[in-house]
Amino acid sequence: MSVATGIDALRVFHSGAVADGLPQVDAAACLGGLRSSTEAAALGVLVDVRQNYMPALVIERVTGTCGEGVAEVRATGDDSVRWAPPNFAVGSAVTIEAYGRAVAPANTAGGRSHAVRLRRDTAYSAKALAGTLRLDLAKPYNNAVGGANIANAARAAGQSDYRALILQNASDLTITDLRFRVKPLVATAQVSGAGQLGASGSGTIETAGSFAAWPVCGFARVEQSGGTLREIVYYTDRTDTVLVVPAAGREMLGTTAAAGASDDNVYSVPGIALAIEAPVSGAIQEIADDTTSPTSVTWSTSIALASGPSVASLTSGGTYGLWIHRQTPAGATASPRMEIALEFDFTWSGNSYAESMYGLYRVEDTTLPSNLMHVGVDADPDYDAAADDTGALPLVYTVTPPGAGTQEHRVIVRTQNPYGLLSLNRYLRTVTVDDAGDIVTPDPSDPYDVQAVNIGTGRISLRANYSTFGDVSNAADQWAIYIRGDGVNPDPNTDTPTLVSMSAAPIGQGPVMGLLTTLGPYPKRMPIKILVRSRKQSTGAESTNTTPVSLTVNSIADGSAWQPRVFLGRSNAVGFAGESILTDTVINEANNIFLRRRNGASELWNDTQLVWRWRYDSIDTERNGFWTTFSRVAGSVSGAAVGSGVIEYVDANTLYVPVNGVRRMKIDLATSEITIPARTVDESLVYLSHAAEAIHDATWAKLFQVYDQATNNYVTAGHLDVDGRLYMAVGWKTRSTEAEL
Amino acid sequence: MSVTITFIQKVGYGAWRYDWTGTAPFERHVEGDNAVRGTTTDTSAVLLFQGSNEPAPLEVIDSADTNTPENVQYPPRARIQWRGIPDAIGYRVEQYIASVWTHKQQYMERGAGYYEYESDKLADCATHQFRVIPIYDLNDEGNPLLFSVFMVRNPDAPEIALSYAGGDITAEAAA
Numbered sequence: 001m002s003v004a005t006g007i008d009a010l011r012v013f014h015s016g017a018v019a020d021g022l023p024q025v026d027a028a029a030c031l032g033g034l035r036s037s038t039e040a041a042a043l044g045v046l047v048d049v050r051q052n053y054m055p056a057l058v059i060e061r062v063t064g065t066c067g068e069g070v071a072e073v074r075a076t077g078d079d080s081v082r083w084a085p086p087n088f089a090v091g092s093a094v095t096i097e098a099y100g101r102a103v104a105p106a107n108t109a110g111g112r113s114h115a116v117r118l119r120r121d122t123a124y125s126a127k128a129l130a131g132t133l134r135l136d137l138a139k140p141y142n143n144a145v146g147g148a149n150i151a152n153a154a155r156a157a158g159q160s161d162y163r164a165l166i167l168q169n170a171s172d173l174t175i176t177d178l179r180f181r182v183k184p185l186v187a188t189a190q191v192s193g194a195g196q197l198g199a200s201g202s203g204t205i206e207t208a209g210s211f212a213a214w215p216v217c218g219f220a221r222v223e224q225s226g227g228t229l230r231e232i233v234y235y236t237d238r239t240d241t242v243l244v245v246p247a248a249g250r251e252m253l254g255t256t257a258a259a260g261a262s263d264d265n266v267y268s269v270p271g272i273a274l275a276i277e278a279p280v281s282g283a284i285q286e287i288a289d290d291t292t293s294p295t296s297v298t299w300s301t302s303i304a305l306a307s308g309p310s311v312a313s314l315t316s317g318g319t320y321g322l323w324i325h326r327q328t329p330a331g332a333t334a335s336p337r338m339e340i341a342l343e344f345d346f347t348w349s350g351n352s353y354a355e356s357m358y359g360l361y362r363v364e365d366t367t368l369p370s371n372l373m374h375v376g377v378d379a380d381p382d383y384d385a386a387a388d389d390t391g392a393l394p395l396v397y398t399v400t401p402p403g404a405g406t407q408e409h410r411v412i413v414r415t416q417n418p419y420g421l422l423s424l425n426r427y428l429r430t431v432t433v434d435d436a437g438d439i440v441t442p443d444p445s446d447p448y449d450v451q452a453v454n455i456g457t458g459r460i461s462l463r464a465n466y467s468t469f470g471d472v473s474n475a476a477d478q479w480a481i482y483i484r485g486d487g488v489n490p491d492p493n494t495d496t497p498t499l500v501s502m503s504a505a506p507i508g509q510g511p512v513m514g515l516l517t518t519l520g521p522y523p524k525r526m527p528i529k530i531l532v533r534s535r536k537q538s539t540g541a542e543s544t545n546t547t548p549v550s551l552t553v554n555s556i557a558d559g560s561a562w563q564p565r566v567f568l569g570r571s572n573a574v575g576f577a578g579e580s581i582l583t584d585t586v587i588n589e590a591n592n593i594f595l596r597r598r599n600g601a602s603e604l605w606n607d608t609q610l611v612w613r614w615r616y617d618s619i620d621t622e623r624n625g626f627w628t629t630f631s632r633v634a635g636s637v638s639g640a641a642v643g644s645g646v647i648e649y650v651d652a653n654t655l656y657v658p659v660n661g662v663r664r665m666k667i668d669l670a671t672s673e674i675t676i677p678a679r680t681v682d683e684s685l686v687y688l689s690h691a692a693e694a695i696h697d698a699t700w701a702k703l704f705q706v707y708d709q710a711t712n713n714y715v716t717a718g719h720l721d722v723d724g725r726l727y728m729a730v731g732w733k734t735r736s737t738e739a740e741l
Numbered sequence: 742m743s744v745t746i747t748f749i750q751k752v753g754y755g756a757w758r759y760d761w762t763g764t765a766p767f768e769r770h771v772e773g774d775n776a777v778r779g780t781t782t783d784t785s786a787v788l789l790f791q792g793s794n795e796p797a798p799l800e801v802i803d804s805a806d807t808n809t810p811e812n813v814q815y816p817p818r819a820r821i822q823w824r825g826i827p828d829a830i831g832y833r834v835e836q837y838i839a840s841v842w843t844h845k846q847q848y849m850e851r852g853a854g855y856y857e858y859e860s861d862k863l864a865d866c867a868t869h870q871f872r873v874i875p876i877y878d879l880n881d882e883g884n885p886l887l888f889s890v891f892m893v894r895n896p897d898a899p900e901i902a903l904s905y906a907g908g909d910i911t912a913e914a915a916a
Contacts, residue, residue, distance in 0.1 A: 047822060052854050054854070373912055394914075396909050398908055411910060411912060413912045415898060423899070424898070425798045437908050469751035511751060511753075
């Protein structure tokens, strides 16, 4: 027998061996009798094989007191390591000789029970110890502590089952004060101040605290405020503040139903009781099967070590049996994860040690519906509410049509297994009906990944995607592109879109339609908002998205190169003069009203009367300005424009400059007045363009362009915005005579 | 989970796009895998999944959710570990499928100490058997190490088709 020390002095083995000390690996065969050599696992251990620099180390056992989480064995030298359990300070270095064993505890300040037992398999690897070995510790399923899963028949009828472990003092010294308890699953009790069970029957336990950390279903230990056990019950369901206890969940584990009190303490506990048995000739009684109770043992559900089963002393090599009685009430709730926890402590060589042991099991309910259908009306379904239909497919939901308008029904079906686990899908399918109960072909789905970016020369690249998957009868085949340049969100109810036929995305993209197009040119600084919708051409139905993408144009359209240079030899530079222009655009032929473009100026003429001259010269700037003999009048200008010209001719005395179809500047030829609502002289706010017209229509602004011969470009001297404000890059110059203009 | 998945759409052959809201950072899990190593602040993802009409059941956990993800609590794959043998040259992992022991993976004995095999996604509510056979020189085989795994996990989503007639929405198995 190996000599063990510390927490390792007391070892726990499977019972049920055919002969003392022989292996017995089947946890389900732990029915008493003789001690096997198979240790009962307290925790499962998964080695991180990706980074194992100590291949010689064998993890023989990790104490359950370490708890779940990531632990590390860290080399401190060629032959020494130290142990870092989860959430605990790392211990001191421990030497492991070649072919030897060692127990490495955590930090001695309370960590002596958080330990790992290692063996150095030098026959496998003679490498020196180095680096770190990482372990993942987890509570195991169906070990000797957890027990076998509860099948449906046992769940429905209720069952008590039993198994035995054998503890052995593996050390040279006597172990004293060995005590056992049922370990609560949640450390802190809740007070049943908000509601208590009656003297019998079903009911609820309610707290002003919280049951949120408790298992979804399980056992509750109700103690009187002084610590006396009142009753152990089983709850089938809970909320954060309420435990639901059925009649069959009363009087668990040998307790008697009793009415609760408002100052009772309620603990989350595993559904077990413990009993100890002294061996006779090295063996404890052997039961016929796991549902046969051992005889002549005293069961304890105590959660306090001081009042649980105890063994005063256990000599070196001595053994003792530990029986576990697990109860499942009739009609228990299906569960994929029920937990068992127990604890024992002892004194060895003057120090106290404590060990916890854990196990998990499942509860099967084959009557659970295999599918659950949830339906949300004009909203996503409430997954926590009762399902709208359950069972094998097909599932049916009867629609109640709306009183008016339409309703969208969002449907999801999830599969459930007999342990209560549901499929994790969240994809919703929709059915829309009108007030007559007729199905409504829904609008196409919204486009997604809509992006608009500046690409230079006043142009914008627009991208979008649309998936036809899910739009069976209502799949879109057009893009509807709504654009505004006045900083206002496009309104699909009033604005007119640009329609572009959809084309499939490149091969491999499946049902996705892709949009890639170039818009513009727009003047620099114009705030653009673009709403992209998917549209079904035959019905005109569009997606319902309303959120546009926004950007500000950051480049000037269609500029020209300038400062030309040509050399014929070193001394024969040939200069260029910029293009010289003189062109007229007729506004009204009968009255000879026209726009004239010339080098450095754009002019509006009323026959022989010069209305205005916009001057711009990037070299000789002294004469730059808006020159006119007309008076400036501040006032509102409104009304729908007639026609689509850059200047609207109304009659021999009246002209308007419209913006986006609305009159924004009035030119009164009779009174020589120009009326605008407001004016701002700030070059930094003027929309910029190189458009080759005297007046450039940018839809949401009218840009007054002047040809600058020095740069060979048309520049914006000012713009009239959609709200009527005239932004000017040059000053307003009113003079008395045309000769001064 | 406190995360709300706001958008799921098929965007290509076997490709699905998901958007969600919640409190970053997020963990993303699909079919037992941590779809992104560590956490992410992204609120959108495109996943490749070879299902036909049903997208991958993406599970997103945000920082406000302290529960263990179900993909971690009930993973759909088994991880089998064993201790190496000094004289072996390798190990062959087999799975019992349709009454036949079927070769799944082979490993060289490279002095690593511990070895691990991660299975394919296993059928829910079923027992799966594996064995690890040590291989020696001249292809001698040692005694198999047997594993039996009872898998309980989140079941697969049903593939359904919806229809509407006579005021009823019917969900039935997709053809």
